[in-house]
Amino acid sequence: MLDVAATSKPRIAISACLSGHSVRYNGGHKASELCREQLEQHFDWLPVCPEVAIGLGVPRDPIRLVGDPDHPAVVSTRNPGMDLTGPLRSYGEQMANELNDICGYIFMQKSPSCGLARVKVYQDNGHPAPQGGTGVYAGAFCALRPDLPVEEEGRLHDPVLRENFISRVYAYADWQHLLSEGLSRGALVRFHSRYKYLLMANNPHAYRQLGRLLGSMSRDDDPQVIGPRYFSALMQALRRCASRGTHGNVLQHLSGYFKGALTQQDKAELAHIIDQYQQGFVPLVVPLTLLKHYLRKHPDPYLLQQAYLQPHPDSLGLRNAV
Structure with a gap:
């Protein structure tokens, strides 16, 4: 993370x-x-x-x-x-x-x-x-x-607007850091990989569009041209607030990474907690805490880099109220 x-x-x-x-x-x-x-x-x-x-x-x-x-x-x-x-x-x-x-x-x-x-x-x-x-x-x-x-x-x-704004601030800061180190084709692809699930939660349509944009990038394409286009589209997409439905979809995607590692009882508990979140009975921090627990026990390099799991410092407590 x-x-x-x-x-x-x-x-x-x-x-x-x-x-x-x-x-x-x-x-x-x-x-x-x-x-x-x-x-x-x-x-x-x-x-x-x-x-x-x-x-x-x-x-x-x-x-x-x-x-x-x-x-x-x-x-x-x-x-x-x-x-x-x-x-x-x-x-x-x-x-x-x-x-x-x-x-x-x-x-x-x-x-x-x-x-x-x-x-x-x-x-x-x-x-x-x-x-x-x-x-x-x-x-x-x-x-x-x-x-x-x-x-x-x-x-x-408003807790949802606050969480959305601060997530975007940290994404913007992350991009500025990337630019300071040099924008390459590989760096652009890695950046998008980190933001895959955050983008999916906020704007599933833009998630598919931006995936196609980078997927069609050839070796001859200049990252200095595509990069600003990509980032502008990303920041506009992230302005849309995630819902319990789109968060739930992402949580289910993330839980799929543990299919072969969890017991049937653990899978059932995780599915129940995600359902409880989608129905509005618990905040987002509850299923995320359980997912992070399983990620510590069963590390996955791809998941560990995901901005969605920690788009801002936990000490801000922003996901305790959404």
Whole structure:
């Protein structure tokens, strides 16, 4: 299994107010207990406040989105003639080009600069449009970094979304490590082999597509060309959250590796535990713990390398609640 706990901390950009910096319009912050108490020991935070970065003071007049929800402008609520759209968009593009060492980004929800979705966009009648928008800084940043794992802090309180986001952060970090060592045809195939079952759990259709992409790769194909295509498709596929059904399918595949090693009683117990998980009676950590127990007793080199078995440090406890 991948020893993700022994790797260096992945660096994650985070809205500065979430990390406890007093940079909000009212001089306060929105310190995230989840980020500061549960995640901080595992990640290296990079706090960013685009509003302060473009020269707005603390405290300051609040800002809001106005106009077309698909292409909103950012203005001061007390001085609508003060259009901040251009500076915030430019700073988002600048950061997207400069922050090459991050493996994820956690944004402040509902923010006209940093919100990823459902941000209020006010109309001429003074009411927000039914359709929400995206913060201008976040929109500009994400447009240039489509493969980077991003999420809003509020959504991370959902255990399934949290586990999915952090799995993607570690996958991104793993790919960055691979690139630093040199991308070869063999390295690309080995990387895909490690992520086979994680991909199968999140997106079975993409699992088959990416398998065909690499399976059709010839000796003449340049890994420097195919590699980025593969990784972009992988990161998009992993955005889809695994379900109990797809996890159960993967667990059954993994249990098949022990067919010749387990007693009938052991097989029946493992099948029962997987069924209990699929029915929602136990969390994912229960069947995984039993599978890892059998893997220690009956080591299999192919299974031992699988990212699915440990996509993030066990100490995060992410699979105790999914």
